[in-house]
Amino acid sequence: METVLKYGLYEWIDIFLRHLQLERGYSSNTVVSYGTDLRIFSEFIENRNISSWHQVSREHVEAFLQKMSSGLSKSTQSRRLSVLRSFFKFLKREGVVSRNPAKNVRFPKPDRALPKVLSIEELKRLFGVCGEILSGGDVDVESPETSNILALRDVAILECLYGTGIRASELTGLKLENLRLDAGYITVRGKGSKERIAPIGEYAIDALKKYLDQVRPKLLLKAGRKQVADSYVFLNNRGEPLSRQGLWKIIKGLVRKAGIKKRISPHTLRHTFATHMLEHGADLKSLQMLLGHASISSTQIYTHLVLAHLKEIHETHHPRP
Secondary structure, X not given: OHHHHHOOHHHHHHHHHHHHHHHOOOOHHHHHHHHHHHHHHHHHHHOOOOOOHHHOOHHHHHHHHHHHHOOOOHHHHHHHHHHHHHHHHHHHHOOOOOOOOOXXXXXXXXXXXXXXXXOHHHHHHXXXXXXXXXXXXXXXXXXXXXXXHHHHHHHHHHHHHHHHOOOXXXXXXXXXXXXXXXXXXXXXXXXXXXXXXXXXXXXXXXXXXXXXXXXXXXXXXXXXXXXXXXXXXXXXXXXXXXXXXXXXXXXHHHHHHOOOXXXXXXXXXXXXXXXXXXXXXXXXXXXXXXXXXXXXXXXXXXXXXXXXHHHHHHHHHOOOO
């Protein structure tokens, strides 16, 4: 009991975050997000003169969510409640609290916000931008920013994202050992370090092979063949592993050049993959496996996209809409 009491609010947060990373295998981004939410809640209860987690009640949790409700989306509120439930469940197991004050608090009804997707025409324009760059001249390793060396990489990135539906973090974390191109699939380590198989089509396989043969070795030379870069598939123009921020900039630049006005991120290509799969006859259970969703409820959002698309077609083309 002395060990339990000697730690303050923030020490227990740090202990919990280490538990998530080391024992549960959560990604660094998820751990940072949990830490941010918990510290915001800590400041809230400190302002109510609470100095220990066992003093927190259900009323405190509800008051916190109520205060946050005016400036946050329902999904963000739900995430914070989920974080609090997980945290107090951990504290109860450690003997810090006798009950979970967030356990019976109701989740706010989620906003039905449909994710943005690209049309087939917009995809053609996006891939066309890379094609225009590729036809613009010879590879110049010393100035890759203005040559087609990076366009070959960017085509491979686009084909991989749209061809498999993997997440941005899964793409940047992709290693050579994950590629089974001759067998037509890649292995992906997703949320919670769960590994799954992602089939990959001929367009993506061809683009990846060209990138691996013609571009990646040249980028590695710029890094002096650093050992850490040797294992990663996608590299930046300095020969280092591509970051999520770098990937976002690549997609943003291509979208701008393609003249697409929508706000597009790497995750948009995942949404587009899922929507197009359903539109062309994929069943929901199979799509859940392809996307690596733990719950099929996460996959069902795409059925609403397909229904909205069908309704639009009906209203446009039916003589009596």
